[in-house]
Amino acid sequence: MIVWTVANQKGGVGKTTTTVTLGSLLALKGKKVLLVDTDPHASLSYYFGVDSEELSSSLYDVFLAHKNLTADRVLDSLCPTKFDSLFILPATMALATLDRSMGHQGGMGLIIKKALELVEDEFDFAIMDCPPVLGVLMVNALAACERILIPVQTEFLALKGLERMMHTLEIMKKSQPRDYTYTIVPTMYDKRTNAALEAYKKLRATYGDLVWNGVVPVDTRFRDASQAQSPLPVFHPRSRGVYAYNSLLNFLLSQEPNQ
Numbered sequence: 001m002i003v004w005t006v007a008n009q010k011g012g013v014g015k016t017t018t019t020v021t022l023g024s025l026l027a028l029k030g031k032k033v034l035l036v037d038t039d040p041h042a043s044l045s046y047y048f049g050v051d052s053e054e055l056s057s058s059l060y061d062v063f064l065a066h067k068n069l070t071a072d073r074v075l076d077s078l079c080p081t082k083f084d085s086l087f088i089l090p091a092t093m094a095l096a097t098l099d100r101s102m103g104h105q106g107g108m109g110l111i112i113k114k115a116l117e118l119v120e121d122e123f124d125f126a127i128m129d130c131p132p133v134l135g136v137l138m139v140n141a142l143a144a145c146e147r148i149l150i151p152v153q154t155e156f157l158a159l160k161g162l163e164r165m166m167h168t169l170e171i172m173k174k175s176q177p178r179d180y181t182y183t184i185v186p187t188m189y190d191k192r193t194n195a196a197l198e199a200y201k202k203l204r205a206t207y208g209d210l211v212w213n214g215v216v217p218v219d220t221r222f223r224d225a226s227q228a229q230s231p232l233p234v235f236h237p238r239s240r241g242v243y244a245y246n247s248l249l250n251f252l253l254s255q256e257p258n259q
Contacts, residue, residue, distance in 0.1 A: 007149070
């Protein structure tokens with residue numbers, strides 16, 4: 001199973017959109033995909049019509065059961081979607097209490113990694129959506145993946161947020177025995193504005209080859225698809241946004257040795 005984490009310490013940059021769109025594109029290609037919602041606000045879960053507050057089990061319960069975690073326990077926490085091959089491990093607001101209640105315990109940063117390893121034979125891909133806050137949830141998501149996707153809105157305040165994220169990743173590298181692969185994804189690009197163009201140029205000048213050489217454009221159909229609780233590749237498969245994410249996915253798959 002290939003594991004990607006979508007993370008940035010700034011909100012509103014397209015993390016959930018990136019997770020949903022890449023996951024649904026992979027499902028449309030016949031891959032079996034698990035989307036993991038690690039954000040207590042549960043935007044990813046709600047996107048697919050999953051009200052995790054009404055569920056009997058969620059990612060929070062996986063954390064609670066970490067000492068006796070089994071594959072069945074993880075699988076019992078999953079929710080199906082309209083795609084036969086796409087599943088959600090939903091979030092709940094109770095996740096917001098983890099740092100206070102369990103953050104001091106040893107091994108708390110590797111629970112999601114353990115959970116994914118238990119079900120790795122069931123899925124081809126897992127993609128995790130992160131909260132914009134550094135804590136036990138983001139640490140778990142980063143520790144469990146091979147590649148980190150960092151969506152960055154093409155405007156200057158978002159570039160400042162990226163600096164914080166890159167600093168966090170440097171800290172993580174010191175505590176992990178392996179290197180991470182980063183891909184910075186420019187999002188919400190509006191070619192009509194000089195501000196977006198200048199922000200993109202600065203992004204490329206600062207981070208070079210870490211930046212994907214495409215952009216995800218501003219596309220109002222993302223909002224329409226979200227309102228319809230349908231991934232954009234299904235809601236409007238010929239939209240500019242789908243074309244951009246298809247290009248991103250092809251790039252990412254070209255970087256995976258077994259794809």
